Amino acid sequence: MPSPPRWPESQNKIPESVVIGKSAFEARYGFARKDVRLETWRLSPFNRWSFQNVGELVPSAHVAAALSGGEQAKSLGTLLEEKVSLAGGSETVGSFLKRSDTDGLTILKAGKVVGDWSAPHMPFGARHIIFSISKSVTAILAGILEGEGVFDPNAPVTKYIPEAKGSAYGDASVRNVLDMTVSLDFEEAYLDPESAFARYRRSTLWNPGGGSESLAAFLMTIQRLSEPHGQTYRYRSPNSDVLGILVERASGMRVTELLREKLWLPLGAASDMSVTVDMEGTARTAGGMSMTPRDLARIGEMMRQGGTANGRRIVPEAWVSDTVATGGSFEAWQRGTMAFLFPKGRYRNKWYQTGHDSGAFCGIGIHGQWLYVNPRTEVVIAKMSSQPEPVDDKLDEDLVAFFEALSGMV
Template sequence: MNKINCIVAVSFLLSSAAYAQSILPPDQAFLDQVEGFGVTQENWDSGENAAVTFPNAYKFTRHYVVEPSGDIEPESWTESKSLDLSELTAEDADGPLDIETLLRDRLKNHTVVILKGDDLLHQHFWNGMDETSTHLDMSVTKSFTAILAGIAAAEGKLDMTAPVEAYLPRFKGTAFEGVSLQDVADMNSGLDIPTPPFLSWDPKFTESQEWNGPNDSGLNGIEDYLVTIAQRKYEPGTHYQYQDPNTEVLGLAVEAATGVGLAEYLQDKLWSKLGAEGEAYWMADPSGATVASGGLNMRTRDLARVGRMMLAGGKNYAGDQVIPAAFLDALWMGNDRVRGAWSNGKEAVLAPNGWYKDQIRILEIGDHKFAAFVGIHGQVLVVEPESETVIAMNGGYPQTETERMNSMIFLQIVPAILDETAKM
């Protein structure tokens, strides 16, 4: 039996065990409560409702609970230095403003936590939130899915050079056939997915997940949708295109390779070793598959802890290697393939010398080089090794796919903060 056939056989045997963890239904009491204020499953993710729904997103869908471990307590942060965002300025279209005002009033930010090494420089919780509040992290989730793939690869369970169908036989004959998992992880699969005007995804994608409640799509989970994608626009590995289906396929491959669901794998391999302060919640579809591209909910302080772990080369504060060092080394180094694909993508305008690898952006802006986990409404994790800085933030910017939000955060606010932390 050759290597690929062996992978197929093993993944087929394991797939039946994928969802041993209990899945919880939408929180009906909460749905009844918010309905009186005009918020429903159908409209919960609208910009109008983001302030109230994003801190409670998992309650609108099926979800898994990801428990922290009692074996490792949250790391204590010192507070020997501080950073006052009201005293830092950045540019907006009408001139300079202090960063606190820009975040709160113009970008609809909800929370920020800033670390320099083990020092907590700044934290704020607006929008009625506090440090125990969770928040929907949208596409920041993608980076976690890729980290789990990196862990599975380091354990010898997942071969990132293998084609998608080696782990997911149902994808033979689709646009994913013959595409390596690495090209999927790097958003370089070359998919051709028609989308409506002003929307970056096919509505059938979210319908299959019941992201906005039950519907008549006839799709029972994300896999039913993914196997309908039949065309490629580009040769794999040549063009960076930011497309959610790539992440969902990567998540399904991790589940097939490991024999457990992503939420359980996250709990066992990362959350229980992080020293998390609280539970995370991972939203799921009707089949039980996690929403690998955008369904994680967590505390902002715990998101910052993941950034702190990256600064430590993937080790937690107890010295345990949690995120594989080789995964992080390859991320920071990049390669000609991801650089070339990035140069052919639309985000190269933002950072010409950047790249996208393993669902994480590496951006070189001004004097700074940092990793960025990015969500569509202002959810961000920034990690800059040189200044030992972590910036975790969550927000509810009402529009999606906007040049304004991205340019304000990554060309103005983040560099201004990093300029200041570099001096400290």
């Protein structure tokens, strides 16, 4: 009798029978993940999977075991009283952390923990949603699969998602998706309940009233503008949900399986992470990931190290270099609406190149989520916040200045 299977090796190998359209999940269980819903989860055979994954079906509260390796918070100490010079004048680090609604912060220098900071309402070791930094994490999976030769960023989207034909993605490339240059007819019309944006939010289950249309089905209804793809940086979140589906189709594995096997375990993450899913189990790769500040900083450090962690290669060095330094179209960025923040910047594979002399790059999420990496000073800063506004351009400018200053102070 063989010993029981163990994550991840024995479970997540892609069976040879897998082809695009038939996932490892289906090969393993005999049904598709999307067949498991509130209507079916307690029925056989679906319960062979659902009983181990109830949180994907019913909202669930999480009770964490002790942190791996007994991680302890490390105080930032006197750094909090030091002054930084920002647009409105000089203020202390501690004061700015509060003003920018920080929940949790971790700073690394040369891979070592400089310190952590938490608001009274965020315990050390708690997870926090990273919103659109989820995009940057998902792109790492794409880079890993590219390195394995199973994912082609220059292929048409329809190579992996044939049913994209007829939508905006029908003649777009994976590269367009990765670099946010899809010519997408999609606006963030917050106030119109009949708008595509309202349907989008319902399809992700993030807003009340969802559950009648899946995220994947919704994405394939978005149409394109007349402008060709590839010309303009257009920040549209649905692109990044499409990226999640692309990596699943290319690998035959679910995003969560890819995350665990190819990123979370090799990275040496100390705590569990999670990602929100829709009615069919499609991950909200555009924004639904939650993790601890320490684990987010580990991702930044891996990128700073050119794609390695714990002496193990996670993603190809050339992919990292292209993503954080050399790739991306300056012209497309200039035509977009975020050039004010990084006038010399570019956007590549869901990461922002600041264009600063330091070579700094970052991932950014709404409500104040930041993963800032400064290659010159060897500093990584993970900041999680609960800013009242999703987007605050003025504060963003202060934040960039703050990270730049802070990375020179530690």
